[in-house]
Amino acid sequence: xxxxxxxxVVGLAGPNMQASCLTANEVIRAVVRNTGAGIIxxxxxxxxxRGTVTTPGGSxxxxxxxxxxxxxxxxxxxxxxxxxTTVDIVGQGKYALEIRMDSLAGQVRTDDxxx
Numbered sequence: 001x002x003x004x005x006x007x008x009v010v011g012l013a014g015p016n017m018q019a020s021c022l023t024a025n026e027v028i029r030a031v032v033r034n035t036g037a038g039i040i041x042x043x044x045x046x047x048x049x050r051g052t053v054t055t056p057g058g059s060x061x062x063x064x065x066x067x068x069x070x071x072x073x074x075x076x077x078x079x080x081x082x083x084x085t086t087v088d089i090v091g092q093g094k095y096a097l098e099i100r101m102d103s104l105a106g107q108v109r110t111d112d113x114x115x
Contacts, residue, residue, distance in 0.1 A: 010033045
């Protein structure tokens with residue numbers, strides 16, 4: 001990490017929960033962004049994303065963590081990371097999603113979790 005980098009979890013790239021054709025094998029994709037002024041090198045500042053999905057019935061699905069330990073992320077750029085665990089979102093109701101980031105580049109803790 002160089003020159004005041006800040007890594008944030010900024011959004012969900014998928015699945016589109018408004019879509020009418022959700023499946024039993026949806027892939028959860030999270031977007032992280034370097035909101036700081038310096039380049040983030042993942043070889044020296046690893047990123048780990050952890051996630052859970054709570055179904056309408058209250059079951060909690062733990063997503064397999066993502067570890068990013070190669071490459072860089074320039075200031076004001078984003079990267080989309082996909083969890084390998086798929087989720088059955090066929091049933092109707094409210095699904096709660098939480099994605100948490102662990103990284104030394106995430107110095108501001110208020111933007112390390114997406115709900």
